[in-house]
Amino acid sequence: MIQNWAVLRTVYQVLHEFLTEQHAEQALPIWQDAMAQTVQAVQHERAGDLFLNALAQLLGSGEAVLMAAVRDVEAPRPNAPIIGYLSDDHILLLPEVAYREVSRVQPLKFSASAIGAQLKEDGWLLPGSNTLTVQRRVRGIATRVWQLKADFLQVGVDDG
Numbered sequence: 001m002i003q004n005w006a007v008l009r010t011v012y013q014v015l016h017e018f019l020t021e022q023h024a025e026q027a028l029p030i031w032q033d034a035m036a037q038t039v040q041a042v043q044h045e046r047a048g049d050l051f052l053n054a055l056a057q058l059l060g061s062g063e064a065v066l067m068a069a070v071r072d073v074e075a076p077r078p079n080a081p082i083i084g085y086l087s088d089d090h091i092l093l094l095p096e097v098a099y100r101e102v103s104r105v106q107p108l109k110f111s112a113s114a115i116g117a118q119l120k121e122d123g124w125l126l127p128g129s130n131t132l133t134v135q136r137r138v139r140g141i142a143t144r145v146w147q148l149k150a151d152f153l154q155v156g157v158d159d160g
Contacts, residue, residue: 047110048118054106055098058083064101066091084145085138090126092136092145116146124148 012028019027058064064083083101084093099112108115116132119125126147128134133144 046118046122047108047115048122048124050106050108051099051102051110051115051119052124054102055083058101058105063105064098086150087136089150091148091150092138092143093148094143095133095146098146119146119148 016028055064059066062080065080066084066086067082068086081097081101082094083098084091086092095112095116099108099115102108110118113132116125116127120127120132125132126134126149132146134147135142136145136147137143138145
């Protein structure tokens, strides 16, 4: 991405110089404004953000559920897939199941691995030593999960 920004900035400068010579520099927005708009557009296209937003919508609508990590008597909503489990301070997400469900409502241009890597980069995913997943006992079964910070569900929540 840094290389792309460098190329974009260079092209912008050359174009700006040309338009200035033609006395038409007002045809281009100032660099800082264009850069801020581009950053906002890129953030909206970040795989991790798209995934988390769609995941929160699925959970909020009840189309997917998180269950308690310990055995509990509560049954999931009929036809709502279990995409992960709640632990004390983390969400243990089943990556492939969650990816499949999110892809059903929000087509993604990224693989589950790419999304996991970006969630790790953004600080939401607490990875294992050599992988994006960690092994946790869920309902007595050793399971590979993404361990997410539980407060990811607060991303994008408007207090107003």
